[in-house]
Amino acid sequence: MKKTLGYLILLLCSVWLTACTNPSTPAGHEGYVKENPRVWGKGGFKGTLKGPANYGVSLWRNEVENVDFRPQTYAESFNILAKDELNISFRFQTIIKVKPGTIKSVVEEFAGEKFYPRYIKEPLRAMVRKHVQTLESRQVKERRSEIAEAVMVELQAYLQDTPFIPVSGVVGNIDYPKVVTEAVEKKLAAKQLLDEKETQREIAKKDAEIRIEEARGIAEAQKIINSTLTQNYLQHEAINAQLKMAASPNHTTVYIPSGANGIPMVETINKK
Secondary structure, three states: OOHHHHHHHHHHHHHHHOOEOOEOOOOEEEEEEEEEEOOOOOOEEEEEEOOEEOOOOEEEOOOEEEEEOOOEEEEEEEEEEEEOOEEEEEEEEEEEOOOOHHHHHHHHHHOOHHHHHHHHHHHHHHHHHHHHHHOHHHHHHHHHHHHHHHHOOOOOHHHHOOEEEEEEEEEEOOOHHHHHHHHHHHHHHHHHHHHHHHHHHHHHHHHHHHHHHHHEEEEEEHHHHHHHHHHHHEEEEEEEHHHHHHHHOOOOOOOOOHHHOOOOOOOOOOOO
């Protein structure tokens, strides 16, 4: 009898330990507690938890579905044919958070922790494609911020009556086909060469202007010199030169006057 009673107590303890649960929710999460009975009990929603918290030990088989309520980043990769029929690749990153205190609605109406792939992902991708396909490939890069703003406005309207809050969205780096990248590189190289040639042209132009100014200066100087070299001035300079040489102790040159009054003869020749 005592042995049978012992087995019965052991069995009851085993049932108690296997049947009891203590659902818990970590920090930053909210938990949806539900009953999943084995033999008896009604099952269904039992309550909510805001982490960190425990629901408490229960004889019933209570379970908890936890959802992270902190802002989460969701990245989607795209390969889209733009308006000019060029394929462009990029990533669109969205930050979404869940409104506090809405765990019951999130689980019962929006698939719980799978809310993003089940309810948001495909509509979001359709929004991004719509705003990119109407642009040419080069415009997508130039108007990335405008695209992100337009998508976020549409996403906010779509999620207006839901527990989800779009925080921000951004278009990541855009990759063009190899042929486009090579064409851009060639264009940049040609522009750099053109800029270099333009610089060289400006330098040559300035050098020519300097040479012209130098020539003008020389011409003006020659004009001034020619206007001052009169016959009398040249005769005066010649006599002074003779006097200086005659006064030199090493002077051995003999001058024979050839002009009037014993001065050098100066003759002006008119060229025809």
